[in-house]
Amino acid sequence: MPVLRAVEERVEHALGAAGNVAASLAALGAQVALAAVVGADDAGRRIAELAGAARLDVDSLVTDPDRRTGVFSRIVLHGATGAGHHQIRVDREVGAAPSAAVRASLEQAVDARLDGADAVVLADYDETARRLGVLAPDLAGALVERARRRGIPVVATSRRHPEQFAGAEHLFVNREEARRLGLPAEQGAGALARRLAAEGRHGLVTITLGGEGAVTGTADGVHEIPALPVRVVDPCGAGDALLAATTLARLAGADPDEATRLGVHAAALAVGFVGTRPVTAPELVNLVRFGGAGAGKLHDPESLGRILDGLRGSHRIVFTNGFFDLFHSGHVELLRQARALGDLLVVALNSDRSTRENKGEGRPVLGERERVEIISSLEFVDYVTVFDELTPINVIRRLRPHLIVKGGSYRPEEVVGKDLVESRGGRVVVIPYAGRVTTEKLIRSIKAASDGTRPE
Incomplete structure (x- = not known):
């Protein structure tokens, strides 16, 4: 039986x-x-x-x-x-x-x-x-x-x-x-x-x-x-x-x-x-806003928080955020390594407005819909959300992840949300790029190619 x-x-x-x-x-x-x-x-x-x-x-x-x-x-x-x-x-x-x-x-x-x-x-x-x-x-x-x-x-x-x-x-x-x-x-x-x-x-x-x-x-x-x-x-x-x-x-x-x-x-x-x-209604508006991109993975922060509330006790939640503009192999490796640190990987994307306010006019190169679709297509990404603020601090406060992962040359104390996650027993992990391609390098190469000059 x-x-x-x-x-x-x-x-x-x-x-x-x-x-x-x-x-x-x-x-x-x-x-x-x-x-x-x-x-x-x-x-x-x-x-x-x-x-x-x-x-x-x-x-x-x-x-x-x-x-x-x-x-x-x-x-x-x-x-x-x-x-x-x-x-x-x-x-x-x-x-x-x-x-x-x-x-x-x-x-x-x-x-x-x-x-x-x-x-x-x-x-x-x-x-x-x-x-x-x-x-x-x-x-x-x-x-x-x-x-x-x-x-x-x-x-x-x-x-x-x-x-x-x-x-x-x-x-x-x-x-x-x-x-x-x-x-x-x-x-x-x-x-x-x-x-x-x-x-x-x-x-x-x-x-x-x-x-x-x-x-x-x-x-x-x-x-x-x-x-x-x-x-x-x-x-x-x-x-x-x-x-x-x-x-x-x-x-x-x-x-x-x-x-x-x-x-x-x-x-x-x-x-x-x-x-x-x-x-x-906010969930449906969010999905329609992105033209169906990320369906099944994309949620507004509040709705995603409710989902994670039911999983937090049995799943180790990993959080990372970024612009992910001109998505490249360095991004792929960062997200793959981040997912390996827990059971669920949540990626928070800066919206077009947030990216523009952080990076200046001309950014993002790829719009938020395209970036959502790319990130959501990765099998090792479980959930995606988009935020309009300059930093993801309010998103982190609502989602309450166990780990925050960042890529690049950050020092742990520079990572937004460090105090929040550590106050709940979590931690911050920084994964170095180790010389991999970056969005800034790609943009410089593209500009140089269009100008007929050799990139630095």
């Missing part, structure tokens, strides 16, 4: 299923009221606490004293880079469908919130064959109809029963869920999405395709958006992130292509976290 031996154990609780959809919308800046049925048990109370912490309005939560709150547990093993490997999933199902009275209470709670709503999102994550979830066909149909009468767009997603959401303006399903709608198996995802929209069941249909990206179909055409090349730590929650970003983009006026593309960017961020952790 296989035995899992827990040497280091950490238990985390997070909103799952529809709760994660709501939290994902809120993390991107939406005001969200969560309407759901929970049991009068510890798990139900924890959902209310987690939802409140996620800035969700929980006044529409309905408590059913006869119902057990569903709990989905995953045992995850962490690798050396922090990637999570799911070993076992244990589902504690709700046991029985909610009563007619409880469903009526939920319907009333939703109805009371419709006035003033910009959209209604119906998330049906019932995976049971017995249909134990709250959104039974009659309730799903009634909610769609009530919202449509008020001119409120309905967004829906369903694991097993997408057919019961006919009339929703935007349906989100994966490829397998789309097949449950009875469409020909030989049709591609784009054809499926367009056919569903053309038949009038929905205005838009988005089919998520995992590592291939997503496709949104309308009656007029198909918008196929490829996935960003990322390192997948954990795919859980990627679909929720895509739904949230795409939905909010559409409400803000984006066309289907733009909205789906933003959703794919959000999904690329979501797979970089262990478990279901909503993507925040």
